[in-house]
Amino acid sequence: MIHVREALDADWPAIWAVLEPTFRRGDTYTFAADVTEDEARHAWTKVPTVTFIACDAQGAVLGTYVIKPNQPGQGAHVSNCGYVVSETARGLGVASALCEHSQQQALRMGFRAMQFNFVVSTNERAVRLWQKMGFDIVGTLPGAFRHPQHGFVDAFVMYKQLS
Helix, strand or coil: CCEEEECCHHHHHHHHHHHHHHHHHCCCCCCCCCCCHHHHHHHHHHCCCEEEEEECCCCCEEEEEEEEECCCHHHCCEEEEEEEECHHHCCCCHHHHHHHHHHHHHHHCCCCEEEEEEEECCCHHHHHHHHHCCCEEEEEEEEEEEECCCEEEEEEEEEEECC
């Protein structure tokens, strides 16, 4: 069973344990592979409006997501989220649970849509999942991501109307 709740300051070590391997790999997020823990903590817990975690029945952190307005002012009705799942929890439905929760949370927060600004095209599992969850690719940014193995690859803008 996966339980999603708002993250607490005390959760940071467990969140960092989920984020760090993904950020260090440098193949799905634009964070520098050598991002410091303090930089990552600021970006993941201070910049977003809210940070959430997914836990198993024993309380172990399996994944995390952030939610915030995609743009200020006249674009603030569109949310933006970022998700990371622990390497050991991949394939267990955590990303789906986080995405479902984030859409419900976005509606509670008054957002009308959700936009992912930069989905790396080689992250095929994520692209398939977001499409399964109702997101459309509405734009392609040619060669916008410098992948450590594949060189310059496309990034997608994905969008879903929530209400």
